[in-house]
Amino acid sequence: MRIKSKIWSLPIISAAIFCIGLAVSVLFSVAALNSIKATEEVDYPVLDKSKQISTEVTALVDSFKEAVAEGDKKRLEQSTGQAEKVRQSLDKLSKVPGQAELAKRLQKEFEDYVGPAQKVARQMLGVETGDAQSLIPKMQDGLKVLETDLAKVNQEAQLQFTRGIAESNQGVHKVLMTVIAVALIVVVASFAIAFVVIRAIWHELGGEPEYALDIARSVADGNLTMQISVAGNAPHSLLGALKEMQHKLQEMMTGIKNSAHLINTASAEIASGNADLSNRTESQASSLEETASSMETLTETVRQNAENSVQANRLAQNATSIALRGGEVVNEVVNTMGGINDSSKKIVDIIGVIDGIAFQTNILALNAAVEAARAGEQGRGFAVVASEVRSLAQRSASAAKEIKTLINDSVEKVGRGTQLVDQAGKTMSEVVSSVERVTTIMSEITNASQEQSRGIAEVSQAVNQMDEMTQQNSALVEQAAAAAESLEEQTMALNRLLSVFKLDNR
CATH class of the missing domain: 1.10.287.950 (Methyl-accepting chemotaxis protein)
Known part of the structure; x- marks a missing residue:
């Protein structure tokens, strides 16, 4: 291999190793970004919406209780607005990727509770007529199912969010470790390749280029008495060839003089x-x-x-x-x-x-x-x-x-x-x-x-x-x-x- 090719091999191999490490880092980075994106677009919205729905449902239940306890019909009308907010929150939850079934189930459970609850409150406040006592068990069962399901959803959403954060951190850590490893590999490989290339070039030259230049100038001036030292005793190196050339020129010129x-x-x-x-x-x-x-x-x-x-x-x-x-x-x-x-x-x-x-x-x-x-x-x-x-x-x-x-x-x-x-x-x-x-x-x-x-x-x-x-x-x-x-x-x-x-x- 020529010296030019050996010199070019150092940056080429280093660039190849860097590109391989960069590709691995990109793969880990894409995985980390996907995990962060999933956490941002799915896990966090589900957790946020589930908590918001739980808070709104609790506020709605308290509003029903306070309206019945105080006999405040206006308060009952306000609970209707709060129920609408819960529906809007459930609708937003259904738009979260992969959460349509969950939102549909919660909507059903919410309607199973809010319908009897509104009738019981109206009947107790005399807005409507009917047997309120017969609807209370149904209302309580619906509320229990809704609260239990919301609690479960909140817990799973919290776990999924925590898992997503952990996976994102792990992905970022992997990316960081990959970058560090690639950097170390590039540095070590560069030093190793540089050592091999420099050693090969030194072996081919047999010494410093300036020394070879001085020898060539000395021979050009007609001085064939210079002692040439070849590093590593490399007879096939440049200095070895110059030494052999000087020896043969000296023998030839001596013969010509004689x-x-x-x-x-x-x-x-x-x-x-x-x-x-x-x-x-x-x-x-x-x-x-x-x-x-x-x-x-x-x-x-x-x-x-x-x-x-x-x-x-x-x-x-x-x-x-x-x-x-x-x-x-x-x-x-x-x-x-x-x-x-x-x-x-x-x-x-x-x-x-x-x-x-x-x-x-x-x-x-x-x-x-x-x-x-x-x-x-x-x-x-x-x-x-x-x-x-x-x-x-x-x-x-x-x-x-x-x-x-x-x-x-x-x-x-x-x-x-x-x-x-x-x-x-x-x-x-x-x-x-x-x-x-x-x-x-x-x-x-x-x-x-x-x-x-x-x-x-x-x-x-x-x-x-x-x-x-x-x-x-x-x-x-x-x-x-x-x-x-x-x-x-x-x-x-x-x-x-x-x-x-x-x-x-x-």
Whole structure:
């Protein structure tokens, strides 16, 4: 039940008890009023009229006696008026509620007396003639019956009047007692209900409302350290709920403060880590830029090497053609020895070029292997290609040396061309074979150089992509650093807001 209903129950129940008592009092009051009304309208009029009739009858009897004793005829006429008064009184008695039969009986008894009495008086006074002595017994019997009945009526009327007064007093007493009892019941019930209602409200509040108001204001001001005392140890009361609310708010705000502190610390560490990562990313980007520049230089060198290899291949193919033609015109060797000598010198020069190209290719392959080792995992394939190119360059150098040796031998033996013309064919065959080998090697060198150029181009492209990704990472790191700083600022603002709350040091 709500407090409002409990408060309203006090006057409502008191009013209900009062209405019930009032209804009982009204019932007793109505009964008392009816008794008083009956006494007023019936009992008292009957008693009054009966006494009046008795007095008038006595006066009439005395009037008859005095008129006869004094012989006063005027007095006899006056008795007639008195008899009429008695009749009027009996008539009034008949109009009293419930007394018509009594009045009728008394009227009959009165007429049974007054008729003979008047005749006896008139006869004794000589107003009428007749035997008065014969009517006297009838007159006396009628008077006796009338007086006896009147005495009985007076006695009963007196008893009824007394009873009516007693009943009226009793009714008034009952009304008074009822009013007093109702008042006492209302007072006792009001106190009892007030006690129950106040106790219930106190149990629901758990203390004074002003105390609860002070607690609410304290919590509203952020003070969660106030000790709340609950009357009667009622956990389900208002103060009990406020105490539980304060406890939970304190735990929640303590947790929020601790979390905010941890977030602040973590955001500071994140900001510091992002700053370090930004510096490292910038350093990595710078290194990648240098690597990209070196790869461009290496790419240009390899491209030139590939072009030189193509030229060397063409020269080797030309040498092969010459060697073939030399084999075909071996019979003209003697006549063209001078030309052979010149051609041999040219071949020596070409072999020198080939040797130089092989040496340069070897150096470039060595540098490419070093750069591939620096490139790490991404340069592993390039390292294999560089190793193969170096191997081919070494083989080319070795072949060039062999060709140079053969050419030198050929030059030295030009003077003996005639004697060695038979051997010239064999030597030219060997030259053709060697030149073919050189051509094959140069083709392989050319292909390897082209593959090397493509591989280095791919490595350069990968390095450029790494450079772009590193720059993007650097931008993302800067954004993360800005976000971490913003988070730290928001955490500090949250701590400032939480500083409003006063918590126990727990």
